[in-house]
Amino acid sequence: MAEYSVISDRTEFEDAARALAQGTGPVAVDVERASGFRYSQRAYLVQVFRRDAGVFLFDPPAIGDFTALQEAIGGTEWVFHAASQDLPSLRELDLDPPSIFDTELASRLLGSDGFGLAAVVEHTLGIHLAKAHSAADWSVRPLPEPWLEYAALDVLHLVDVRDALSSELSETQKSEFAxxxxxxxLHRAPKPPREEPWRRLSGLHKVRGARQLAVARxxxxxxxxxxxxxxVAPGRLVPDRSLLAAILAAxxxxxxxxxxxxxxxxxxxxxxxxxxxxxERGRAAEQLPRERVxxxxxxxxxxxADRNPEADLRLKAARPVVEAIAEELHMPTENLLTPDHLRRVAWHPPxxxxxxxGAALSELGARPWQIAHTAQKIADAFVDAPQTASDATETAS
Known part of the structure; x- marks a missing residue:
């Protein structure tokens, strides 16, 4: 069993960056945070693997400036499993890939039985990974040796997995989809901050009246x-259910x-x-929040069916059509087309x-390959759908 250590020294860090620069092929990258323990989503460990260089575990709070690592690997493809989870934390460190390969997304497009890292590694390489520390508090120091082994395994096999999935994508003519x-x-813009983030409080729908909403706020x-x-993660101080209990108890x-x-x-x-x-501030507030937003x-x-019956008929006609296309392509329906995209064009179609x-789907963020496979058949389904509930009843009878 290999032994791993966390690089927190500047000299060690620069040596590791040079080793990675001299490695070959894509680099596998992963991030460990302390979600559920810390307030921030900052990276507390960055794992990197490259062939002919090896695995390196970096301590972001201790290292601070990651410029040397970006310069070392910033010209090659970065391999992730579920990249959207790690990119924001990496960008906080000014680590930004020029291109990516996402093994989770690739597995979804291929219709694999499972999309978690352990399932994907087992499917592609026949290697069993014990995933035991995913919910650990990675902000603690020193990190226990079993955690380091777990972290290293997150990247150790990822380039081999990438190669296997790339071949499968090519064989199934899904490389362009991927x-x-x-x-x-890689280029998805971050969601804009919510205007009133306090409305995320779980159970807020139970709170009645502007004054009580002000207390909640x-x-x-x-x-x-x-x-x-x-x-510290807010829920570890006082969980949402406790705040809600205090609001309702008044x-x-x-x-x-x-x-x-x-x-x-x-x-x-x-x-x-x-x-x-x-x-007390909530009870005395002069500016009360809106009860309906x-x-x-x-x-x-x-x-x-009650709010927009024609849209309901369109959705009921188009949804099984999209599901059938996804089944034919052997992938989850939500990866063929985001369900909300279909709902929106059904609710208020062009x-x-x-x-x-296709133009409406593109505006919503659908990719060209998705539009090519679905737009015509959605349009046909909308045209063929009953126009009123009475039409639907007559058709059924």
Whole structure:
């Protein structure tokens, strides 16, 4: 069993960067964060493998400046498993690949039985990986040796997996699909910050009235600011369900809040003054939040028959058509076409032609290969769909 160590020294780091620069072929890259433990999504370990160089485990907080690594590997393809999870953390370190190969996405396009790293490695290479530390707190130091072995295995086989999947993509004539998916992942713009992020509070739909919503806003914001200040995941201080319990109970005093057994969490009592002051600010707020917030989200499909019956008929006609195409291509339906894209063109369709449907899908972010396989058949399904509920009833009878 190989022994691994974490590189935190500047000289060691620069030596490793030179070794990687002299390696051959693509580089496998992975990131370990401390989600669920820390507030930030920063990288606490960066793993890199390249043939003829080996595996290197880097300590981002200790190293700081990763320019030497970017210069060493920034001219070749980077191989990831689920790249969209790792790219934001890498970009915080100014590590940015010129092109990527995503083994999870490739496996989806190939219709593999499982998409997790262990399943993909076993499918392609016949190697069994024990995935035991994925939810660990990677911010701790020193990192235990079993964790380091786990981290190294995340990249050790990834280039071999890439080569095997690349061959499968070529054999199934899906290489172009994959190239478009990888490029879309690499260049996808980050989601803009929410205007009112406090509305993410779980269970907020149970809160009634603008005044109580103001309390929710203050409690959530206060927890967020404190969590960021001490770099701890907000839910580890006071979980959402506890904030919600305090809002719904509307305690008349700080003592009553302290006596609320549903209000728990590691900071629920040690920071009691902080939470009570937030409640009082919410109760005294002059600017009250809106009770209903405009949204461009579509209603759930189960409500379409009442809200937009023609759209409901279009969706019911087109969905099995798209599912059939996905089955023919041997891939999950959601990888052939994002379900929300189909729902949106069904809800408010353009002209019922392949060109118009394709343009609408492109505007939503669908890739050319997806449009080529679906636009015409969606347009045909829309045209053939019953135009009214009575038409559907007559057709069924």
């Amino acid at each position: 190239l478009q998916e990888f490029d879309a992942t 203050e409690l959530w914001t206060t927890r967020e600011e404190y969590a960021q200040q001490i770099d 305690p008349p005093s700080k003592q009553a809040l302290a006596g609320l057994k549903e209000f728990n969490g590691r900071a629920s009592r040690t920071q009691l003054d902080r939470w009570w002051e937030a409640i 405009p949204s461009d989200a579509l209603p759930p499909p189960r409500a379409w 002209a019922l032609t392949a060109e118009a449907i």
